[in-house]
Amino acid sequence: MKYITLKGEKLNVDIKNYYEYLSPNYVFIPFLPSYSSKKESNEMVFKEELVLKGKNKFYSSISGRVIGVKEFNNYLNINSKYLIIENDYKEKYEFKKSINKNYLNTKKIDLINYLEEYNNCETQNILNFIKEHEIIDNIIVVGFDDNLYSYQNRYYLEDDITKIFDAISLLNQVFGISKSYLLIKDNNSKVINNVVDFEGTYPDISVNYLPDIYPLSCEAVLKNYTKNYMTENSLVINIGELLLLFGLIYRDKYQTEMIVTITDLIKKKVYFCKTKEYVLLASILKDYDPNSVCYINNPLNSNVVDVNTTVIGPEVKSIIIDKKVNYIENPCLNCGKCIEVCPLKLPDLTNNPACVKCNLCSYMCPSGINLLKESSHE
Ligand code: SF4
Numbered sequence: 001m002k003y004i005t006l007k008g009e010k011l012n013v014d015i016k017n018y019y020e021y022l023s024p025n026y027v028f029i030p031f032l033p034s035y036s037s038k039k040e041s042n043e044m045v046f047k048e049e050l051v052l053k054g055k056n057k058f059y060s061s062i063s064g065r066v067i068g069v070k071e072f073n074n075y076l077n078i079n080s081k082y083l084i085i086e087n088d089y090k091e092k093y094e095f096k097k098s099i100n101k102n103y104l105n106t107k108k109i110d111l112i113n114y115l116e117e118y119n120n121c122e123t124q125n126i127l128n129f130i131k132e133h134e135i136i137d138n139i140i141v142v143g144f145d146d147n148l149y150s151y152q153n154r155y156y157l158e159d160d161i162t163k164i165f166d167a168i169s170l171l172n173q174v175f176g177i178s179k180s181y182l183l184i185k186d187n188n189s190k191v192i193n194n195v196v197d198f199e200g201t202y203p204d205i206s207v208n209y210l211p212d213i214y215p216l217s218c219e220a221v222l223k224n225y226t227k228n229y230m231t232e233n234s235l236v237i238n239i240g241e242l243l244l245l246f247g248l249i250y251r252d253k254y255q256t257e258m259i260v261t262i263t264d265l266i267k268k269k270v271y272f273c274k275t276k277e278y279v280l281l282a283s284i285l286k287d288y289d290p291n292s293v294c295y296i297n298n299p300l301n302s303n304v305v306d307v308n309t310t311v312i313g314p315e316v317k318s319i320i321i322d323k324k325v326n327y328i329e330n331p332c333l334n335c336g337k338c339i340e341v342c343p344l345k346l347p348d349l350t351n352n353p354a355c356v357k358c359n360l361c362s363y364m365c366p367s368g369i370n371l372l373k374e375s376s377h378e
């Protein structure tokens, strides 16, 4: 099968274009149906304190006071409830967790206990996988950014490569693994230079360089490039998840801050922002022009979002700002390009439940038809 490389604008990506947004006035914790609040209005909340509990747990990223519950549309345009916490700017903890000095002796059962206690939706799949697989053959760390204008993994790899190698090595030790894999794309010279210096120092980690094709993170595509070592007992995680696990083992600290990349295609600039989780998107955007449009994570399959009501949680990796464009859809030419490029070769395209919503079919359509949108209308 012939795979596609996405053609985006060539932008200068420099992780020094960095700023922080760590003192928001408010945070908005998603109050999902069937969840219950552990806090009443006007009650004080500590940083990292459990505030909402249901199937998973949600923790506050700031200390402050509960204001109440508000409803507005999230970025998927679904009406959602949020628990609002007003910042007291004191970053008060109930218990300041100390470094786990014994972290090198962590066993698989310890990690399961940490994950069960934390029980965040970001780590649910990892926990299930670890519990269901008695033996983990290896860890495959996805260190590349798959989506157009997404640079979060690149930030981590350029910012602190030692931490990433240490984290993989520590997990190897936890699971008794002799070799794990870090995957990066072969066209990113800055990242490659960074990684090459460390590769030999960690004999339990192999770095694999993969071509810049899309969607490489789709399991069916990725398997073609990792079949020599990917087994049904391979734990596949991204760098954000790797660092989260490392944080749980090493410092017993909960993740309440995150890195997002902001790509402004109008100013042709890429920024990296460290922010508290669950703030409004508008608050982290500098000089945002209301005449522009904003997408979350992947401009190929995301709808335009309202920056004033979109809350950014850990699932948000990148934000893309672009000019408003009126797309014109022409009639279908029956050219078959959409099926030809589909990584899963789905005959009924986006209507098929196996569709991974990469939207490559629409990207290649000469008539400009958004096939994902077509299927969501049905
Ligand atoms: S690529 Fe577009 S024009 Fe060609 S068959 Fe598919 S939907 Fe029709």
Ligand code: SF4
Binding pocket: 341, 342, 343, 344, 345, 346, 348, 349, 350, 354, 355, 356, 357, 358, 359, 360, 361, 362, 371, 372
């Ligand atoms: S049908 Fe389109 S969106 Fe779905 S997997 Fe295939 S190319 Fe991707």
